[in-house]
Amino acid sequence: MGLNANDFRKAMGSFATGVTVITVDQEGEVHGMTANAFTAVSLDPVLVLVCVDHQARTHAHLQARKRFGVNVLRRDQQAISEYYAGPAETHQHAEAAGARFDRTAQGTPVLQGALAYLECRLHSAQPAGDHTIFIAEVEHVEARGGEPLLYFRSQYR
Numbered sequence: 001m002g003l004n005a006n007d008f009r010k011a012m013g014s015f016a017t018g019v020t021v022i023t024v025d026q027e028g029e030v031h032g033m034t035a036n037a038f039t040a041v042s043l044d045p046v047l048v049l050v051c052v053d054h055q056a057r058t059h060a061h062l063q064a065r066k067r068f069g070v071n072v073l074r075r076d077q078q079a080i081s082e083y084y085a086g087p088a089e090t091h092q093h094a095e096a097a098g099a100r101f102d103r104t105a106q107g108t109p110v111l112q113g114a115l116a117y118l119e120c121r122l123h124s125a126q127p128a129g130d131h132t133i134f135i136a137e138v139e140h141v142e143a144r145g146g147e148p149l150l151y152f153r154s155q156y157r
């Protein structure tokens with residue numbers, strides 16, 4: 001690559017984002033992954049996208065389940081972001097990080113206390129380098145009051 005990867009990371013890190021946890025039902029268990037490569041795509045139909053590393057376990061789970069939740073984190077949910085960005089084999093200790101879940105009618109895990117929740121059904125998947133762009137139709141949303149958790153230059157704000 002002609003471009004230096006660190007310079008690329010630094011430049012992209014200047015773009016402040018919110019933080020989400022992508023949740024997938026994994027045979028009755030909750031699987032979560034912290035993600036900020038999330039954006040709206042279309043209003044009609046209502047589509048969003050999330051970019052997921054091929055190495056992430058979530059990648060296989062999304063392809064298998066074809067349904068997921070996007071939970072937008074609140075300012076006081078940094079520990080949850082850190083937990084779901086970690087390499088834990090299982091997510092059995094999520095409660096210690098403050099993560100508790102409800103389930104939608106479709107069985108998708110919803111993080112309690114998040115700023116917003118979007119119930120998503122996979123529309124298409126586009127391989128792009130070492131990530132896949134998962135595009136999904138949004139079937140249901142909930143937005144609540146509160147302040148967001150932000151991510152800027154590799155730090156939470």
Ligand SMILES: Cc1cc2nc3c(=O)[nH]c(=O)nc-3n(C[C@H](O)[C@H](O)[C@H](O)COP(=O)(O)O)c2cc1C
Binds near residue numbers: 019032034057
């Ligand atoms: C703030 C933040 C944002 C992240 N955003 C993404 C992302 O958009 N896509 C991605 O594939 N990984 C992202 N990651 C890394 C994953 O959360 C991390 O690799 C995680 O361990 C993958 O979990 P899994 O293997 O259980 O799927 C992010 C990490 C942090 C801390």
